[in-house]
Amino acid sequence: MKTTEQLEAKLKRRSKAAKLEIWGRLVSLTALMLIVAVVVAIIGFVASKGIATFTSNHVSLWDFLSGKSWNPGVNGANGKPEVGALPMIVGSFLITILSAIVATPFAIGTAVFMNEISPNKGAKILQPVTELLVGIPSVVYGFIGLSVVVPTTRAIFGGSGFGILSGTCVLFVMILPTVTSMSADALRAVPRYYREASLALGATQWQTIYKVVLRAATPGLMTAVVFGMARAFGEALAVQMVIGNAALMPNSLVSPSSTLTSVLTTGIGNTVMGSLQNNALWSLALVLLFMSLVFNLIIRLIGRKGRLQ
Amino acid sequence: MFVNNDVKNAMAMEERHVIKLSDPDHPVILSTEDLHVYYGKKEALFEGDLEFASNQISALIGPSGSGKSTYLRSLNRMNDRIATVTGKIMYRGVDINQPSIDVYEMRRRVGMVFQRPNPFAKSIYDNIAFALRLRGVTGKHKLDEIVETSLKQAALWDQVKDDLNKSALALSGGQAQRLCIARAIAIKPDILLLDEPASALDPVSTGQLEDTLLSLKEHYTIIIVTHNMQQAARISEYTAFFNQGRVLEYDTTSHIFTNPSVQVTSDYVSGNFG
Incomplete structure (x- = not known):
């Protein structure tokens, strides 16, 4: 009888491990709350x-x-302040979509090479190169854009060389590593037995890649592209350096124009808090924030759809 | 008495016992000569030369790591990118282990079904039509017909005939494995290689799978790797016993299971190890 009570007491006593458990939970909960608070504060x-x-x-x-x-x-x-944001909204979307269109085939091609065709070279050469590209600061991209891309555009198409086209070229290189490495992850997630099944049925390697691997990886590849678009949409510095920063509707790909981010970075230091000029810039920031939420939502929707399959 | 028997047994037992086939009704369709398989520097298979009779079921048994799956996967060159395979694989008189062989064309004749049921995330219909479409068969009528016969041969038609457009991932394990068989036979191979096809299945599904294989024997030569010795005994005509990268014994299944010539085989089939 005594031993039963002893046992019960022993089992009910808060052990060191149990205390540590509570402490651990507390720490991670605090971290979580802090992050939630920061996000809410920013949005607010x-x-x-x-x-x-x-x-x-x-x-x-x-x-x-x-x-x-x-x-x-x-x-x-008409006596109202001129705060039409359409040129910037159009500029942002145009540059985002164009750079995604250009980057996607290169990114998926590289990912296929890294993962399917030559995994050895992929792991040894391409992976580090892609990672290196991610690490280059955006001001360096912008500077190269300014000193190489803009003059080239000018030489080929005339005009100043600043504009959507130059921005697209710079953003293409900037989002390429993101899209590539995420595409490679998506391809890696396709189970090996899919490939074996296809090869054992007499499919060639290309047929296997095209008909089986890419199809199975489609949700992941779409997520990769949308991630790249989100990055392109939010990129400010490099774009600002090559786009020309004229708040005009872009009437061609080589005419100076601007994006939401480029107007923000050039303008925010030159306005007084609380003035209309300042508030209008905050409105642009709000549009940016809203769009990045939309991109996030799309990524989540794709992910969910992918899981359901 | 006791000692005498043991001595007699030991004398009767050879180290290796591999028969050559000579059944005129079932000529040799596939054989290997001096086949060696290396994973990097490690030699995974070195004495594994066998002959396979057409329209019969041959079973490859042996403990884990004995080289039986390695051997099977080499037969249709699925090991090409993983291992180095030397020696000859003679298929109807042609060495298919030459670099000049078009492996894709060859695999159409030597199909394979894997351990884990691996249907594509497509409809049942599209799974079976996959390899046909790759080969340019596109006529709806023709495809319908082949899908139906393949599913019937794999004994799956009655269960799925109303759900052909449903995802193949919704099938049970046994159904999915029979779908994989249907998919493999849709392109009418000569030989069907099966790598432990029932190891992920419950006993009922396993029984159905075995019935399917027995009925397929009429059209196809079947080579099956199995961990399940009863399964080998139930369905195969010939059995090869692999151990440590070698074939120790190859003979008719009844010989292997009732009167093996090699001591290790005897130990294995009587459950003393493995």
């Missing part, structure tokens, strides 16, 4: 500032999204 701050354009400066949302002239300090012909 950007939103409150960004909305001020519409609430305290009485700019209509529609004018902001569809107006074609951006000149926050000046009132237009």
Whole structure:
């Protein structure tokens, strides 16, 4: 009887391990709460500032999204401030989509080579090279863009050389490693037995890659591309250096234009907090934030769809 | 008495016992000569030369790591990128282990089914039509017909005929494995290699799979690697016993299981090791 009680007491006593457990949970919970708080604070701050354009400066949302002239300090012909963000929105989307279109075939091709055709060389040469590309600071990309891409564009197409085309070229190289390494991960996740099944049926290696591996990896590849687009959409410095920074509707790929980010980086230091000029920039930031949430949402949706298959 | 028997046994037992086939009804369709398989520097198979009779089931048995799967996978060159395979693999008089052989064309004749059921994430229909479409068979009527006969031969038709457009991933393990067999025979191979096809299946599915294999014997030559000795005894005509990279004994299945010539075989089939 005594021993039973002893045993019970012993089992019910909080052991050192149990205390450590609680402590561990507490630490990770705190970390989590902190991150959630930071994210909420950022969204709250950007939103409150960004909305001020519409609430305290009485700019209509529609004018902001569809107006074609951006000149926050000046009132237009209709007496309202000129805060049309459409040129920047168009510029951002155009440059994002174009660079994704150019980068995707290269990225998937490289990933296929790394993973399917020559895994040895892929692991020894291509993997480190891709990782190196990720590590290069964006100002270096921008500088190379400024001193190589812009003059080349100028020589071929005339004009100043600044514009969407130069931006696309720079962004293409910048998002390539992201898309490549994520595509390679997606291909690596395709089980080996899929390939074996296909080869054993007499399919050639190319047929296996094309009909089996790429098909099975499609959700992962799409995620990779959207990630690349999210990166392109948010990239500021390098784009700002080569796009020309003219808040005009891009009428060709080689005319100076601007993106949401480039206007933000050039403008934010030159405005006074609380002024319309400043608030309008915050509104652009809000659009950026909203778009990155949309990109995240798309990635999640693709991931879920991939799992359901 | 006791000692005498042991001595007699030991004398009767040879070190190796590999027969040559001479059945005119079932001529040799596939054989290997001086086959060696190396993984890097390690030699995984060195004395494994066998002959296989057409339209019969041959079983390869042996403990794990004995080289039987390595041997099987070498037969249709699935080991090409993993291992170095030297020696001759004679298929109907042609050495298919030459570099000049088109392995894709060869694998159409020597099909393979794997240990783990591995249907593609496609519909049942598309799984079977996969290899046909690669070979340019596109006519709907023709495809329908082959899908139906393949599924019937694999004894799966009655269970899935209304669900041909459903995902193959929804099938049970036994059904999925029979789908893989249907997929392999859709391109009408000569020889079907099976690498422990029932090891992931429950006993009922295993029984159905064995029935399927027995009925397929009429059209195909079947070579099966199995861990399950009863399975080898139930379905095969010939059995090869692999141990440590060598074939120690190859003979008719009844000989291997009732009166093996090699002591190690006897130990293995009576469950003393492995």
